[in-house]
Amino acid sequence: MNTIFDDFKNAFRRGDNGVVQLILINLIVYLVINFLLVISAISNNGNALSQFLLMNLALPAPVLSFLVKPWTLITYFFTHEGFWHILWNMLFLYWFGNLVKEYLGNRRFVNVYILGGISGGVLYLLMYNLVPYFVNNQPYLGLIGASGAVYAVVVAAATLIPNYTFNLLLIGPVRIVYIAAFYVVASFFGLAGGNAGGNLAHLGGAVIGFLFIRQLHRGTDLGRPITYLADKFNGLFQRKPKLRVTHNGKPTTRTRRATGTSGKPDQQEIDAILDKISHSGYESLTKEEKQKLFSASQNQRE
Structure with a gap:
């Protein structure tokens, strides 16, 4: 069980x-x-x-x-x-x-x-x-x-x-x-x-x-409001990471929101890839194009 x-x-x-x-x-x-x-x-x-x-x-x-x-x-x-x-x-x-x-x-x-x-x-x-x-x-x-x-x-x-x-x-x-x-x-x-x-x-x-x-x-994601609300909801249950910093020689603990670069491909590249899928199917994509599409979907934080 x-x-x-x-x-x-x-x-x-x-x-x-x-x-x-x-x-x-x-x-x-x-x-x-x-x-x-x-x-x-x-x-x-x-x-x-x-x-x-x-x-x-x-x-x-x-x-x-x-x-x-x-x-x-x-x-x-x-x-x-x-x-x-x-x-x-x-x-x-x-x-x-x-x-x-x-x-x-x-x-x-x-x-x-x-x-x-x-x-x-x-x-x-x-x-x-x-x-x-x-x-x-x-x-x-x-x-x-x-x-x-x-x-x-x-x-x-x-x-x-x-x-x-x-x-x-x-x-x-x-x-x-x-x-x-x-x-x-x-x-x-x-x-x-x-x-x-x-x-x-x-x-x-x-x-x-x-x-x-x-x-x-066309570059508009209709799911943005859903993603925004989901992020806000998930944020209620996630602890902010603690960072130890030194101030005047004394270690202190501060809490801040972690940030980072998304590394997303350019939107024009993604649009071109989606157009290619629409006309020729997913199988027609190169390995590099599949990687870019995957990277863009994983890093989508809108």
Whole structure:
């Protein structure tokens, strides 16, 4: 048992392990919800415990309900109830997330996921409060699932490296731009179906995934606010390094923030590399170009 907990701790200690960390968070929430579902069932409480948790994690459609529970704009895209729902979301997150992480770095991958989830939630709220068709068909529970965030990652990967191919069972090699396009179109057609809210989140996430890469090519990182907030949050739990200095012959201890040079490649170089990936794929990069791209993603502190 200790080995399992050690594996979990090691997964979260690594700073470049965003794909696994996000999958684990989704998995933990899923297991807690379904554990409570079992406990409720055997204690003759129906599903009261799991429903109470879901109601406080799901994004409600009525805007007044959302204003009472604003945290749900974040928690909803870490929450799943059904097995197949979380399975497919986590598989797509793993497949496409590792691509985004490899090309843009861990931080930007996590930023795409979070921005995609928020964007999907915002579109869901807007449509269910402004468009009569959706207003008249508001779901009881609200919105749950990482699909919007995952769609952002999928579309970001397809926008960045459209010619990258996956070998699909019974089909063969398919470029990821076609895979992404298929799921986006299917989500649009599904707006009139039973999972309209989920499909709205898909489309909201897809839009932010596309815009994130396009703006990155123009030198604008849409994930800057997420990175800034994450740095501030992490700074609350980090001790400032202590330096021993000598003043008038007496050693004293002072605390200051450590600084250093980032050694980042020039932004124009990175833009040129990203353009090359977009047109010819990651495999076309030289070893030096891959090193520069990796260095830029690791040193990104915006």
